[in-house]
């Protein structure tokens with residue numbers, strides 16, 4: 001392990017890097033790994049390198065001999081001239097995170113967290129999630145042959161349970177307050193030596209930095225003006241921002257983009273705190289949105305996202321389920337099938353263009369965080385059309401239509 005520390009995002013108190021409790025003893029805000037101020041990209045062939053190898057200067061551990069990579073990251077950056085034209089922005093890019101081993105960006109943070117766990121000698125890992133994070137941790141736990149425990153809520157539907165169970169973790173449906181479970185898991189982790197790689201723990205945030213690193217490379221080290229991130233716990237937004245900041249401090253890019261924290265209006269605790277001019281996020285009552293992956297009513301990194309976006313000159317925006325579904329369809333019409341949460345950035349962009357908060361000169365990057373097959377129930381909300389005809393009439397049928 002390189003010589004570095006964890007530092008409180010709020011009061012700046014430092015803690016040893018091998019600490020796994022992710023929050024500050026003084027102020028209870030999230031910790032992060034101290035910022036890297038000198039480093040470079042390790043040249044190599046990305047068909048052979050892993051993200052942790054290519055960006056090794058920006059991680060305090062080296063990928064051990066026990067490589068657990070499933071070839072996460074190095075996802076496509078897709079340029080859409082058509083949607084840029086329709087929405088009247090200079091250029092528009094989608095970072096398609098559905099192209100990860102378990103079909104969401106979570107794999108970046110999981111590979112980073114599992115490597116940290118292995119470097120400290122942990123034999124047990126875990127997480128609290130009902131969705132993408134559970135699937136990701138279960139997959140990497142299986143790959144690394146670690147004992148893996150996943151806490152989910154008792155009323156999780158079977159179609160979400162089975163894609164976790166297939167990797168064979170200790171999968172526990174917990175009856176009780178789901179919000180408490182985050183803190184319960186950390187207490188149990190401490191007692192049983194289980195490394196909980198939850199939503200916004202420092203090394204999960206570290207993994208998300210690689211989204212920024214790849215985008216810098218893909219855009220010739222000229223980052224976009226805006227990055228739009230669908231935000232729940234806040235871990236991914238923090239990581240992507242930290243990635244750009246570290247590349248800037250290392251002289252690899254000249255500017256850090258402005259960040260847009262995009263939430264669903266049915267669960268928008270961070271946007272609400274901002275619009276009410278609060279320093280702190282409070283629990284969002286009765287969350288309800290089709291974008292389940294961003295439905296955390298009390299985000300553990302909410303206060304930090306508020307602080308960072310304010311400093312960064314960024315924007316907070318909430319979009320309705322109708323706007324999200326419209327964006328999901330629009331994105332599919334460009335060839336990218338995102339789950340509802342992954343379509344939130346495009347919905348946010350459409351709204352911010354109407355409100356003139358993003359203008360025609362701007363280059364915009366949307367983070368498409370997860371793939372559409374993750375949540376096929378959303379398809380029922382679309383009025384999708386098919387045609388039917390008898391085989392003897394088929395040629396004629398097609399002739400009339402194409």
Ligand SMILES: *Cc1c(COP(=O)(O)O)cnc(C)c1O
Nearest residue numbers: 132232233234235236293369370
């Ligand atoms: C986890 C997740 C998010 C939210 O990320 P946070 O780091 O919790 O803010 C957004 N979209 C998808 C698809 C996710 O799985």
Ligand SMILES: [Zn+2]
Nearest residue numbers: 008011024027
């Ligand atoms: Zn603190």
